[in-house]
Amino acid sequence: MRKIITFLFLIPLLTLTACGQSNKKISKKDTSAMENVISKPENPYYSNTDTKKLNVSNAEWKKVLSPDLYAVAREADTERAFTGTMWKDETKGTYYCAACGYKLFKSNQKFTSSCGWPSFFEQENKESITFKDDNSYGMRRIEANCGRCDSHLGHLFDDGPEPTGKRYCMNAISLDFVPDGVAINSANLETIVLGGGCFWCVEAVYQNLEGVKSVYSGYAGGMVEDPSYEQVCTGRTGAAEVVEITYDKTKTNLDEIFQVFFTVHDPTTLNRQGADSGTQYRSVIFYKNENEKKAAQNLIAELNEKVFANKIVTTLEPLKKFYKAEEYHQGYYENNKNKPYCQMVIQPKIEKFEKVFKDRLKKN
Template structure:
C-alpha cells in the first residue's frame, strides 16, 4: 500500500489535470470514446452491444463481475491514468490506487466528484453501493467503506472496465520516448514451466513481450546441450528468457500467465514430461524479481492452490540459449503430434483467459 498524504494528493492532481487535456487513446470502432469530452452520454444498450467487446458489454451494461485475480491491474503499481474503457472518461490517477487483497483494482479516491456516480445495489440479497461512470453510466464495480486513509473508501473496480495509460506513454504513438527511455523500459525474466516449446509459444502472443528465447538455466553445467539437459544429470532446467516492455506489460502479468498455463503443483513434472529439467521455477536476477515471485506464490497458495505450489525461486547465474532448431518451435511445427496434443491446449487456454491481452496480428 502506498504512503499517502493530503498535500501530496492535491499537488499531483494539479499536474495530472494538465496531462489529461489531450486524447491519448483512439478507438475508431467506438464513436463515443473520448478522453477529453465530458458531455453526458445517452446511448442505448442495443447500440453499446454493437460497439463493445462481449466481455466488456457484460460487465459495463449488464453489471457482470469478472473473476478475481484475472485482471491485469489489481497488483500493478505502474504510474499512470485510468479511464472508463467504454467512453474514455477519466476516472482515477495511480496515486489514488492501492493494492488490495480482494483481487480487483482498488482505489481510495476518484479523480473528481463527477467522474463516478453511485446508486444502491440490493441484488443477491446484499446491500451494496454500485459505482458507475459519470459520463456513460456504465457499471464499474462497487464502493465499500473498508479502504485506507485518508478517505476510508475502497473503489473495487472490474479491470475490464478500465483503460490504463502509463505516464509519458501514448497508446497510439510512442515517439515521445527517446531511445534511452525505450531501452530502460525493456526488462528480462527467466522462467521454467516444463517443456520450453510450450512456454515460448504462449508468451510470444502476449502484448508487451518483445522477444522469447528458449534455453537452459540452473544446474552446474556450462553451456549445456539439449541432450545433456535431457539426461537430468546437469541440474539445468528448460527455460525461456522473456524480454518485455514494462510500459506495456509488467512482472505481475508475466507471472499471472505463467501460473495459468502450467501446473505449479507437480514436482519435476509437466504431464508426461518428467525430470528436474521440467521443473517449475522462477529464476530471479535481483531483489525486486525475487520479492515479486515470493509475493504471488504466497497469494496463490492462500487463495487458489491451497499451499500446493512447488515452484522454486532460484538465483539466475547464467542463461544459455538453446540450439537454433528449438527457437520458435511451435510456430514452425504446428502439425506435429506433440504440438497439437500438448502445446496447442496451453496456447488455447492462454488465449481464452487473456483474450484482451493478445498481440494483434
C-alpha cells in the first residue's frame, strides 16, 4: 500500500442532489461486452471501447493515418468500386471505423450489393453514424460520417433491402473488420466493477489513472435484468450505480484500483454518498473471483484498523452481469464540466485523487 494509509483523507461530502434527479428519456443502451481490441500504436485516438467524441484537427489526423485513409476519411475522397473483397465478404464479425475504432456495423446488418462497395441496411446504434447533406459534384446525397470522429465513411441511399429500405454505401478503406471470436492484444486486460455513489463521479476519477484503458458507467446487482436509469433511480431494483473499469495489469493493478476507490468516496456511510441516498448509491465491490474478493477483504481490514474511525460498510457481492448505462451517462463530466454538479461535487473528487496519486496520472 501504501500511499493510501499515509495520504488518505476525507473531504466534507457535498450536499447537492446528484445524478438521480434527471428524468430524461433515453433509448435502451448497448449491453454487449467489449468484443475485440485492435492495436494501432501509431494512432493514439484509436479505441474500440471509448465512445467519447473526438475533436482532432486534420493536421493531427494526417500524422497518424495512412495517405489513402486520410484522403477518404478527412477529405471525403471515394475509393474505386469493387476494391478488395469486403463488398461481398460474408464472414461473421464486427466493422469498426478505421480512423478511430468506433463500432459501426455487425455482419448481420450487411448485404452484398451490386454497387461494388460494402453495403449495410442498418447501423449498430443511433450514435454510431451521423449524417449531413452533400451537394458536391452537382448531386444531392446524404453523407455518412463516423459518430465519434466525424470521419467520412460513405453515403446513405434509399434503395436498400427490408426491413429499413436503406443502403449504407461505405468505403472499404474506412472500415476495420474483426471476425467473431477474435480478440487481439487483450491478454493484459482485466476488468473490475465498483460502486461508490453517483457513477459520474467514479467514472471521472478513473479515466485519469495511468493504466486504465476504459471506464463505463452502468448498473450491477439486483433483481431486474438490464434495468433502465429510471428504474434504478426508484431504489426498488436492488441494482447499484457502478463503473466497469478495464485496466492494463502491466501498468496498474487491483491493489491500486482499490486504493483509488477508497480514497475518492466515503465507504463508511450506508447507502449514501452526500445528498445521494438509497441502495443504488451503496459502496460495493462486485468481484468475479476469489482473488478479487480476498484482495478487497484484506484492504478493508487494514483500512478499518489504520485509517477510518467509523467502520467500512462496503459490501462485497459476486458479479452476475454488468449492464452499460444509457449513452448520455458515458463521459458525463467531460461533456458537462460547466454544470454546477460537475464543478461542486465531481471536481473536488478529481482534485483529491490528483493530490494523492499525483505520480500515477495519465500523461496527456
